[in-house]
Amino acid sequence: MHPAFSVILLTTLIGAGQGLFLALYTGESYSVVELLPPQSSQFYALGSAIAVVFLIGGLAASFFHLGHPERAWRSAAMWRTSWLSREVIVLPLVIGLIALYGLAHYLRLDLKIFGVETNVRGDLTLLIGAAGSLATFGLFICTGMIYACIKFLQEWHSPLTVINYILLGTACGFTLATAFAVYGAPDLVNFYGAWAIIITLAALVTRAASLIRNARIRHKSSLRTAIGVRHSKITQKSQGLMGGSFNTREFFHGTPLWFFRSVKWIFLVLVFPVPVALLLAGLLGHSLTLLYTAFVVQYAGLLAERWFFFAQANHPQNLYYQTVG
Amino acid sequence: MSQLALVIDLNVCVGCHACVTSCKEWNTSGTAGYMSDDRPYGEDPTGTFFNRVQTFEIGEYPNTDTVHFPKSCLHCEDPPCVPVCPTGASYKRPEDGIVLVDYDKCIGCKYCSWACPYGVRELDEHQKVMKKCTLCVDRIYDQSLPEAERKPACVMACPTSARLFGDVHDPESEVSIAIRESGGFALMPEWGTHPANHYLPRRKTQITIHKDELVRADNPLKKEGKLPKPDINEPSLDDVTSW
Numbered sequence: 001m002h003p004a005f006s007v008i009l010l011t012t013l014i015g016a017g018q019g020l021f022l023a024l025y026t027g028e029s030y031s032v033v034e035l036l037p038p039q040s041s042q043f044y045a046l047g048s049a050i051a052v053v054f055l056i057g058g059l060a061a062s063f064f065h066l067g068h069p070e071r072a073w074r075s076a077a078m079w080r081t082s083w084l085s086r087e088v089i090v091l092p093l094v095i096g097l098i099a100l101y102g103l104a105h106y107l108r109l110d111l112k113i114f115g116v117e118t119n120v121r122g123d124l125t126l127l128i129g130a131a132g133s134l135a136t137f138g139l140f141i142c143t144g145m146i147y148a149c150i151k152f153l154q155e156w157h158s159p160l161t162v163i164n165y166i167l168l169g170t171a172c173g174f175t176l177a178t179a180f181a182v183y184g185a186p187d188l189v190n191f192y193g194a195w196a197i198i199i200t201l202a203a204l205v206t207r208a209a210s211l212i213r214n215a216r217i218r219h220k221s222s223l224r225t226a227i228g229v230r231h232s233k234i235t236q237k238s239q240g241l242m243g244g245s246f247n248t249r250e251f252f253h254g255t256p257l258w259f260f261r262s263v264k265w266i267f268l269v270l271v272f273p274v275p276v277a278l279l280l281a282g283l284l285g286h287s288l289t290l291l292y293t294a295f296v297v298q299y300a301g302l303l304a305e306r307w308f309f310f311a312q313a314n315h316p317q318n319l320y321y322q323t324v325g
Numbered sequence: 326m327s328q329l330a331l332v333i334d335l336n337v338c339v340g341c342h343a344c345v346t347s348c349k350e351w352n353t354s355g356t357a358g359y360m361s362d363d364r365p366y367g368e369d370p371t372g373t374f375f376n377r378v379q380t381f382e383i384g385e386y387p388n389t390d391t392v393h394f395p396k397s398c399l400h401c402e403d404p405p406c407v408p409v410c411p412t413g414a415s416y417k418r419p420e421d422g423i424v425l426v427d428y429d430k431c432i433g434c435k436y437c438s439w440a441c442p443y444g445v446r447e448l449d450e451h452q453k454v455m456k457k458c459t460l461c462v463d464r465i466y467d468q469s470l471p472e473a474e475r476k477p478a479c480v481m482a483c484p485t486s487a488r489l490f491g492d493v494h495d496p497e498s499e500v501s502i503a504i505r506e507s508g509g510f511a512l513m514p515e516w517g518t519h520p521a522n523h524y525l526p527r528r529k530t531q532i533t534i535h536k537d538e539l540v541r542a543d544n545p546l547k548k549e550g551k552l553p554k555p556d557i558n559e560p561s562l563d564d565v566t567s568w
């Protein structure tokens with residue numbers, strides 16, 4: 001498939017925003033059961049604001065993918081059948097809940113405003129955060145399923161696609177949270193850093209699994225089934241057009257093989273070992289620069305990862321577009 | 326419930342592209358708006374088409390067979406392109422099974438084109454909406470046309486009658502009989518899309534000659550070759566003709 005930059009930005013930005021929010025909420029939940037010291041409201045409020053900025057950035061990028069962005073509201077219609085439609089509904093929901101979560105922290109609201117007394121610190125934000133976390137996971141699943149549900153894009157048609165979206169987004173968000181915590185919540189830096197490393201390594205396992213799976217994939221369609229002639233040697237002599245068409249532009253990545261292959265190694269290095277090393281060095285050396293570099297490198301790596309994710313998918317329609325003529 | 330469809334006879338198609346041009350002509354002049362054409366006579370032409378004719382070579386020289394292969398939306402009975410559409414712009418008509426795009430609803434997200442294994446949906450580069458074969462839905466029901474012309478433009482144009490049009494749910498229709506009796510097949514059956522359009526295979530006319538038929542039985546001298554001319558005065562077989 002042709003990797004569209006708008007979709008690469010969309011999926012990586014919302015992944016980072018969702019991951020950051022999950023990190024914030026994890027920190028807050030741990031502090032309620034007193035596993036971690038509680039943090040200032042400002043920390044959560046500012047963190048939520050950053051997460052919202054990432055998510056809105058992703059949403060904005062997605063509009064560039066549409067031919068008719070002014071009709072985008074229509075895309076909420078078919079949520080019963082379309083994962084894309086579901087994503088369109090869940091994304092604003094996530095943004096809204098995270099914004100609400102940040103606002104409740106900022107205004108230090110709790111359930112008392114509804115006349116309920118629970119004696120739990122931050123009961124309201126915990127509730128909103130729980131809803132937000134559910135919606136965040138829902139959004140990860142929607143994003144992943146958009147790709148995983150197309151059965152003839154065999155490289156994508158696997159639970160690994162959804163798992164990778166969840167783990168890669170969360171890893172990126174936790175790495176960002178590590179650097180962000182240096183400002184507002186120094187007690188949490190090690191906690192976030194450790195989780196960022198663990199999730200990054202987990203994502204390495206699942207992403208590697210999908211790479212191995214895809215390397216061994218046997219495509220079900222061939223020219224034989226495409227034109228219904230049973231012969232082991234079929235060559236295309238003409239695709240019916242001399243210039244390009246939508247079919248030759250949208251479904252091929254159009255880069256030389258060496259480039260395609262090097263992107264794989266670039267992302268494998270930038271998303272996994274380098275950020276882990278930078279995180280470790282940053283945590284041990286108390287260096288904010290190193291922690292931020294870890295996030296920037298990992299995000300850049302994820303851009304490459306997403307490019308590769310699209311480029312690697314082999315659409316069966318390409319069988320019909322092998323030779324110009 | 327009927328399911329309108331095309332049946333394309335690969336044995337007859339000569340690859341003349343008449344269906345391609347008449348399709349474009351009819352559909353670019355319709356109420357749904359033009360079909361883009363950029364630099365049609367330039368170096369790098371591109372445009373929107375509902376129908377393409379491709380050519381494949383089967384086998385290895387010198388034993389090759391050329392197959393011309395017209396390809397358009399197959400109006401699948403279980404179309405994977407429809408449920409993925411977030412706006413409902415892509416839909417399948419219950420009454421005649423035609424799969425259509427509502428150009429006023431389509432947001433041009435291209436997701437349906439990803440979900441069609443056959444690559445027959447094309448995004449119009451200028452109108453930014455998804456386009457595909459409509460089976461000439463604006464023609465086949467047009468009461469102002471003579472009955473015989475209420476067919477898709479490609480079917481009307483085909484000089485070899487390689488394209489048949491009809492209801493594949495009616496077992497006695499021309500298309501159903503052709504599929505049933507001439508080995509009609511569907512493309513990429515592995516994805517369970519159940520295309521309504523079918524293709525008829527290449528068929529070769531062959532006779533079987535047994536070895537003993539290569540040698541004349543009434544040949545006592547066992548000499549093959551031209552028989553000696555009988556004398557002009559000799560009686561001929563039927564006593565009438567003579568050399």
Ligand code: SF4
Nearest residue numbers: 398399401404406441
């Ligand atoms: S051929 Fe493609 S566009 Fe046409 S109905 Fe089937 S899946 Fe949809």
Ligand code: SF4
Nearest residue numbers: 410431432434435437
């Ligand atoms: S491009 Fe149009 S028809 Fe296709 S899925 Fe998107 S909105 Fe639906």
